[in-house]
Amino acid sequence: MDNKAFEFNPQAADVFTREVMARSGQNITACYQCKRCASGCPVAEDTDMVTPNRLIRMVVLGDIENALTNKLTWKCLFCHTCGTRCPNNIKTGRIADTLKKIALDAGIDPQQPEYKNFHRAFFNYSLRWGRINEIGMMGEFQLRNMWDHLKKGNYIAVLSEIVGKSTLAWEMFKQKRLHLSFHSSKGRGNIPPL
Amino acid sequence: MDLAYYPGCSLYQSAKLYNHQTKLIFGRLGLHLKEIEDWSCCGATSAGKINDFMAVALPARNLGIAESTGFTELVIPCSACYSRTIVAQKQLQDFPLLKNEINLELSRKVKGSIKVSSTLDVLKRAIRSSSFSAIPLQKLEGIKPACYYGCMYTRFPYDVPVSDNVENPRGMETVLEALGVAALDWNYKTLCCGASSVIYNPDCAFDLMAKIMRDAVSRGANCLVVTCPMCQMNMESQQDHFCEKHGIKERLPVYFITELMGMAFGFSKKELQPAENLFIDGMDWTQLCGDSV
Numbered sequence: 001m002d003n004k005a006f007e008f009n010p011q012a013a014d015v016f017t018r019e020v021m022a023r024s025g026q027n028i029t030a031c032y033q034c035k036r037c038a039s040g041c042p043v044a045e046d047t048d049m050v051t052p053n054r055l056i057r058m059v060v061l062g063d064i065e066n067a068l069t070n071k072l073t074w075k076c077l078f079c080h081t082c083g084t085r086c087p088n089n090i091k092t093g094r095i096a097d098t099l100k101k102i103a104l105d106a107g108i109d110p111q112q113p114e115y116k117n118f119h120r121a122f123f124n125y126s127l128r129w130g131r132i133n134e135i136g137m138m139g140e141f142q143l144r145n146m147w148d149h150l151k152k153g154n155y156i157a158v159l160s161e162i163v164g165k166s167t168l169a170w171e172m173f174k175q176k177r178l179h180l181s182f183h184s185s186k187g188r189g190n191i192p193p194l
Numbered sequence: 195m196d197l198a199y200y201p202g203c204s205l206y207q208s209a210k211l212y213n214h215q216t217k218l219i220f221g222r223l224g225l226h227l228k229e230i231e232d233w234s235c236c237g238a239t240s241a242g243k244i245n246d247f248m249a250v251a252l253p254a255r256n257l258g259i260a261e262s263t264g265f266t267e268l269v270i271p272c273s274a275c276y277s278r279t280i281v282a283q284k285q286l287q288d289f290p291l292l293k294n295e296i297n298l299e300l301s302r303k304v305k306g307s308i309k310v311s312s313t314l315d316v317l318k319r320a321i322r323s324s325s326f327s328a329i330p331l332q333k334l335e336g337i338k339p340a341c342y343y344g345c346m347y348t349r350f351p352y353d354v355p356v357s358d359n360v361e362n363p364r365g366m367e368t369v370l371e372a373l374g375v376a377a378l379d380w381n382y383k384t385l386c387c388g389a390s391s392v393i394y395n396p397d398c399a400f401d402l403m404a405k406i407m408r409d410a411v412s413r414g415a416n417c418l419v420v421t422c423p424m425c426q427m428n429m430e431s432q433q434d435h436f437c438e439k440h441g442i443k444e445r446l447p448v449y450f451i452t453e454l455m456g457m458a459f460g461f462s463k464k465e466l467q468p469a470e471n472l473f474i475d476g477m478d479w480t481q482l483c484g485d486s487v
Contacts, residue, residue, distance in 0.1 A: 079386035
């Protein structure tokens with residue numbers, strides 16, 4: 001377990017803290033490290049000792065690399081337990097979310113490679129058709145994954161992607177959860193201009 | 195009483211059962227759900243991961259449609275849709291500039307004035323109404339439910355009015371008490387089930403679901419009751435996977451609250467789960483309750 005002190009970077013600290021505060025809308029300087037968030041976090045058991053309060057500390061100290069690549073940033077499920085328990089009403093889930101966006105903007109690969117593809121597929125699908133059709137959305141998600149594997153020349157991963165997701169589809173079919181009908185929203189024309 | 199109704203994508207697909215049951219139960223309580231026409235996806239959590247503006251604009255479109263119908267209250271059964279919509283509405287109220295920008299493109303302008311309610315909010319009110327007391331209730335014997343709420347019913351990414359206790363919500367327990375069912379007290383009623391991370395990070399999601407399952411089982415629950423279609427899908431369809439991984443022998447059926455209400459109202463299993471090819475196989479609840487149903 002890596003438990004060393006975070007790096008203080010005076011040049012980065014100010015700029016980075018401001019950016020995270022602006023994009024997440026959270027006043028992170030109000031954090032006084034009471035760790036109520038840490039005791040509630042459902043994923044903190046397996047994040048190499050990075051708890052929500054320590055994530056805030058990283059940002060405030062300007063330890064950018066650590067903040068964008070630690071396990072908590074990527075494992076956070078956006079469940080908002082930290083936010084509801086914080087005495088200063090800091091919604092750390094939104095900070096983790098912001099850090100993910102900053103990392104993706106900076107071209108850092110997410111720790112769960114499928115994370116980005118899942119949300120992109122879901123979002124694009126909802127914009128295109130107005131409503132989500134689970135098969136179509138998962139199809140787009142799968143194509144995105146396969147494209148990523150292909151770009152890296154990882155053909156075995158392409159194959160296991162097909163097998164894995166077909167198994168999932170078959171299980172869903174067995175449980176009668178798979179629906180083949182197609183739904184869309186007719187007035188979706190006024191979504192893209194937004 | 196007429197209420198505007200936003201089902202959301204899940205209730206047209208993997209949680210079709212919930213859509214059917216919600217309409218059935220509300221109809222019995224004298225509440226008529228009018229589905230808003232041409233609704234679109236609320237963006238769920240994904241929109242906010244990609245584009246903060248669209249995360250508000252997508253639900254805003256639905257709010258605009260709902261308001262234009264003249265209803266005063268919009269009912270949303272899906273917890274994710276409810277969370278997104280109520281957060282978007284509060285943000286529209288708090289940021290008039292954002293509202294103006296969204297309204298530039300919407301054919302039905304949004305004011306942000308309609309009341310947004312979850313199914314449970316309405317049911318909690320309905321059990322105090324005369325139409326509820328007029329319904330002869332069947333006794334549900336032998337049912338020991340653990341009510342599981344998940345994240346999105348009480349915890350929001352923005353400060354909005356919360357309709358239940360954040361740490362210990364009692365909405366479902368209140369409704370079940372009115373039906374004569376005593377729900378169990380347990381620890382993990384608001385723990386996250388992992389939601390969509392079951393797709394891209396299944397290990398993490400399985401760990402969480404196993405914790406929920408283990409506590410429910412050790413308290414002697416014989417079913418889980420939920421209001422969120424995502425929780426229901428995860429807890430039921432992944433149950434074999436996470437239980438095998440964590441060495442849990444027991445299996446529990448996961449009901450929507452509407453199913454237990456339907457049973458108490460005397461609907462038959464066929465009425466609650468009609469066309470077989472459309473719905474998930476709920477576990478056989480007649481086995482659970484014996485002959486009392």
